[in-house]
Amino acid sequence: MVWRTAVKFVVRRAPLVLGGVFVALVVLELTARVFHLGPSLDTQYGGNVPDPFIPYRRRPLTRVTGRSDDFAFDYQHNSAGFRDGEHAPEKPPGVFRIVALGDSFTYGVGAPFDDTYLARVERLLNERPGRTRQVEVIKLGLPRYFPEAERLVLEHDGLPYHPDLIMVAFLPNDIVDTYEGLEVIRVRQDGFLSSQGLEHLGAVAVWLSRHSRVIRSLLAHVAAFVRERTHPVHGQDIYRDGGFHEPDWRKVESEFERMQELARQNGADFVIVSIPQHGPWPAERDYPDQRLARWSAGHGVVFIPTLPALRAASTQQLYWPKDGHCTPAGYGVIAQTIAAELMRLQVVP
Secondary structure, three states, rough: HHHHHHHHHHHHHHHHHHHHHHHHHHHHHHHHHOOOOOOOHHHOOOOOOOOOOOEEOOOOEEEEEOOOOOEEEEOOOOOOOOOOOOOOOOOOEEEEEEHHHHHHHHOOOOOHHHHHHHHHHHHHHHHOOOOEEEEEEEEEEEEOOOOOHHHHHHHHHHHHHHEEEEEEEEEEHHHHHHOOOOOHHEEOOOOEEEEEHHHHHOOHHHHHHHHHHHHHHHHHHHHHHHHHEEEEEEEEHHHHOOOOOOHHHHHHHHHHHHHHHHHOOOOOEEHHHHHHOOOOOOOOOOOOOHHHHHHHHHHHOEEEEOOHHHHHOOOOOOOOOOOEEOOHHHHHHHHHHHHHHHHHHHOOO
């Protein structure tokens, strides 16, 4: 008899309890939005489409605008889905073509198009005294890409442009992305990138993460908790020989070997550019440059480190504090370094 009374009590008050929970969640969500608590939905990373040859590309002929916590953005994409102008498949006479590969730094997150490092390199090379050929940079950077994915872009999008030089940018997070692999990031139907773990939680979780700061923050913490226990990243081991991420370093180097071979087969030179992520940069952060310099010297590859120049210019704001990508000033330092080395080594005529 007592349990029946208890059940009736709960049933009668269930709507009130559920209503209270709903109101509390709405208030919590509004508070999170007003005070910018939890991660906002970064719309600059929307507008992607799956592709049969590469993991995904930006939706062709689209423009993505908005504002992050640090900067306003305006990204326009050409008919191939890259942040660049249009390029004729056949190389015009008298033109020296550079195909440039990389991730969101190469794409130019955090800067207007003309302030990205590739746009600046193109201008600097074309403005240099005594140049004998016009330089055209095919800009194939895509957010969240890393060497394996970049090699696929080279094969399917870069080589048809008949490049004279192939340039790929490396960042330390390429080691982590290589460790996680191509399958870890998916393109949702709404064009946003989604982690494999989130997809496993189902369509409701994906929808909630798209529309709620509170749920997005909660799911991010759950995903980080699960990842730490099932697929942990050993951050310090990125910066030493023989550590946990040694196999990932070797895989990155093998991808560079494949890119170098593709360059050789197509009569192009191959250049690796190293870009550090946001500082501070203690001495161990020199490890990627030291390792890539050794590898490049052993393979006859031109290697351009940008960390020394960025360190020297660190009195300026070179990276956005929350977003972590370069400011226009940071991209300017990278561009000056690359252009100066290409000219000093006479890689570009």
